[in-house]
Amino acid sequence: MDVFACAEKYVLEMFAGAAVCVHTGDVLECTVRRHPGYSSFRSxxxxxxxxxxxxxxxxxxxxIAMGRLAEMGDDDTWKMAFIDCLSPVLRRRSRNISRDFGTDLEDVLSDMFEAVLLAWIETGHGCPPGGxxxxxxxxxYNLAHKRAKVDGGEQPFDAMDDFPSSVEDSFSFTMRNSVVVNDADVRDPVVAEQIRGERFGALLRKMxxxxxxxxxxxxxxDGLHPEISQRVLKSGVATRVWVDGVERYYYxxxxxxxxxxxRDAAKVMGxxxxxxxxxxxxxxxxxxxNSSGRSYQVSVRALMSHMEIPDMVVHMDDVENGAGHAG
Known part of the structure; x- marks a missing residue:
């Protein structure tokens, strides 16, 4: 099985002919006017x-930035698009390795795919964007070549003739633990949920x-944000879903x-x-x-995660009650 062909099929199905916006992920919110379909974007x-x-x-x-942002919402579409766009050069090297060592081409492709996924994780932090x-x-290249060696004497391939780069190859990679914030000592999850919503509503009213x-x-x-209810349902953190309906929850x-x-993100970060x-x-x-035209943009959700600001699930009724009480 050609894993890169599977990745390409997956991405094509996910974009389903829609315009691709690599700047913000949303064509309607992007200031750049031209947005091609995925096939043109890939080319x-x-x-x-x-x-x-x-x-x-x-x-x-x-x-790459879109891949990182989407992963925060358990969406790997952009990461797979990144891999798919790299596939032509990886396939070409795979054929050479398969021919030189007499190994099965699909095995070489699988090794490369595995290495790409590991490298994606390793470069999550500490690697300059251009590297x-x-x-x-x-x-x-290295992993596929290493596993394809038939007997001693060969060294892992590391001559990047096709991709010369001045970027250093040794980076300091660190993984940041995800933040888990619980509501004080409230034992009843329904009460805790209500408190969260009312506090948020009161804050919005005061501001x-x-x-x-x-x-x-x-x-x-009115059903204008169906993706919100789907994401909340997927997370499984709403406690009154079967009573009130999931469409009334949001992050x-x-x-x-x-x-x-x-600039604004820097202010938040101090x-x-x-x-x-x-x-x-x-x-x-x-x-x-991410970049949009000449400006750089920071995901608010990513910024909240970095600043350890909990992205809570709240119920609209609780938020409105809290706002009304604050008023």
Whole structure:
């Protein structure tokens, strides 16, 4: 079985002919006007891969950032798109390794796919944006070559003739533990859920966002945000779902804008804007950043996770009750 063919099929089914926005993930929210279908997008990424070789590419960095952001919501579509767009160069090297060592081509492809997934995890933090693609490709080449050796004497392939790069190959990779926040000492989950919603509603009212809250809730009731209820149901954290209906739940982050500028994100993080840009350039910024035109955007959900701000599930009735009480 060709695992890369399976990845391509999966991505095509997920995008289903829709326009692809690698800047924000949402065509309607993006300031860039042109958005091709996935097949055209894939061809453009392949051309960029060959033309720019080891040089930095904003397109590829945007694709990688979208992969990181989507993974936070248990969505691997963009990560698989990243792998699929790399598949032409990986396939070409796989054929060479299979021919040189007399190994089964599908086995070589599987080894490369495994290496790509491992390298994707390793480059999650501490790898400069421009170095991810190079590191992933080299890792795939090395592992496939190593496993294909028939007897001693050969060394793992590490000459990146097709992809010369000045990026250092040794990075300091660290994995950040996910944050789990529980509600104080409240033992009844229904009561804890109610308290969360009322506190959030009171906060919105005190900050002057009462009208925005009402409008947002009405859009959910009108079925304009079906993806919200699906995500909450998938998480399995709502306790009154069978009584009140899942469509009345949402995550706190759903109320906020999906992206904010790097300058605003730096303020939230308590660092200077110049420091944020320097950290972004060096690969030290602890959250994924995407580009839209000439500006950089930070996912609010990713920022909340980094700042250990719990992205709570709340019930609309509780939020409205809390807002009414605060009023």
């Amino acid at each position: 453009e990424m392949m051309d960029d891969l060959v033309r720019r070789k080891g040089k930095r590419s904003k397109r590829w960095e945007a694709l 991810v693609r190079h590191y992933v490709i080299k890792s795939a 002057g966002y009462g009208e925005e809250m009402t409008s947002f809730h009405q859009k959910i009731r 706190v982050s759903d109320f906020y804008p999906k992206f904010i500028g790097l 660092i200077a804007e110049s420091a944020a840009y320097r950290m972004l350039r060096d690969g030290d910024l602890p959250l994924p950043v």
